[in-house]
Every structure is written in C-alpha cells, then in structure tokens.
Amino acid sequence: MREVFIMQENLLILDEDKECRKQMAQMFTRAGYHVKTTNSVTSAMCDVLKKTVQVVLLGGTFDDLSAVDLVPVLKLCNNKLRIILVAAESSLPLIRKLRKEGIFYHALKPHNSEDRAEIRQAVACAFRDMDQMQVAYK
Numbered sequence: 001m002r003e004v005f006i007m008q009e010n011l012l013i014l015d016e017d018k019e020c021r022k023q024m025a026q027m028f029t030r031a032g033y034h035v036k037t038t039n040s041v042t043s044a045m046c047d048v049l050k051k052t053v054q055v056v057l058l059g060g061t062f063d064d065l066s067a068v069d070l071v072p073v074l075k076l077c078n079n080k081l082r083i084i085l086v087a088a089e090s091s092l093p094l095i096r097k098l099r100k101e102g103i104f105y106h107a108l109k110p111h112n113s114e115d116r117a118e119i120r121q122a123v124a125c126a127f128r129d130m131d132q133m134q135v136a137y138k
Contacts, residue, residue, distance in 0.1 A: 009127050010052055013037040014044045015059030015086070020109060024057060024086075027116060028123065041065060048077045055104075055126045057119070060087040068094065071101040082126035086110075086119065104129070 011033045015021045021037040028035045036053065038044055041062045047053045056074065060067055067085055074081055082104040090098075095106050105122040108115060 008034055009054065010034045010036070011055050011057065011123060012044060012047055012053040013057045014041070014062065015039065015057070016062055017059060017109075020059070020086075024110070024119070027120065031120060033123070041070065045073070045077065048074055048081060051078055053081070054130050055082045055084065055123060057084050057086050057123070058103075060085075060090070067103075068097060068101070071098055071103055075102045080130070082130060084119070084122050084126060 009032070011028055013021050013024050013028075013035065015024075015037075016039045018039070021039070025035045025037045036047065039062065044056070048056070058067055058070065058074075062070065067087065071083055071085075074083060079102075083102065085095075085098060085103050085106045086109055087106070088109050090106065098106065104126050107119050107122055110116045110119055
C-alpha cells in the first residue's frame with residue numbers, strides 16, 4: 001500500500017506594494033492556500049530558512065535590494081523553493097538572468113482578471129511541481 005503525503009500549501013507574498021499584497025492574499029486565501037504576506041526581506045528569509053513556505057510571489061525591489069540580488073540568496077536558503085517573480089516590467093536580459101538563478105516563473109503585476117488568472121495558474125503549477133518532486137524523492 002502506498003502512503004499518500006498531503007503537503008500544506010504555504011504561499012508567501014513578498015512585495016512592497018501593500019495594496020498588491022492585500023489583493024493577492026485575498027485571491028489566494030479564497031483559492032484555499034495558506035497565505036502569509038510581508039514587505040520585509042528579513043521576515044521572508046526567516047520563513048524560507050524554516051522551510052515554512054514552498055512558493056514565494058516576489059515583487060521587484062525591497063529594502064534597496066532587487067530581485068536579482070534576492071533570488072540567489074533565497075535559493076541558497078532553500079533550493080526547493082519555487083519563486084514566481086511578479087514585477088511591473090522587466091527587461092529580457094534581466095529575466096534571463098533570473099531564470100538562470102532559479103525563478104520558477106515571471107508574471108507582470110496583475111491589472112485585470114486575465115493577469116490574475118495567469119498568476120493563479122503559475123502558483124498552482126508551482127505547487128504541483130513541488131508535489132511531483134516530493135513523490136520522486138520517496
């Protein structure tokens with residue numbers, strides 16, 4: 001008999017934009033995820049180090065740090081972490097660099113229902129990927 005492991009789906013929203021954090025938290029809470037929001041890199045790092053989150057929605061800049069600076073540090077703390085960059089706009093060279101650093105997906109900040117649907121799908125896919133990875137390691 002195969003044991004089934006059910007993982008709590010913990011999502012961290014790290015963004016300086018308070019209104020964006022609030023809207024995304026409401027959207028993902030309604031979708032059934034356990035959501036934590038912060039604008040503090042320090043708080044986010046604690047959650048990542050403790051491995052209490054599996055997926056991070058990451059805004060563009062925080063505390064004078066850019067996503068380019070932050071992504072490698074987050075991945076060093078937890079290489080299984082799925083990071084979805086949610087930024088107003090980013091250059092193609094920047095996105096390429098962030099993909100090499102290990103982001104799972106890049107999306108533009110949501111402005112309409114199609115944008116929100118894209119981010120919901122990316123988060124669902126990130127958690128599915130985590131589930132598949134858990135099964136593969138058993």
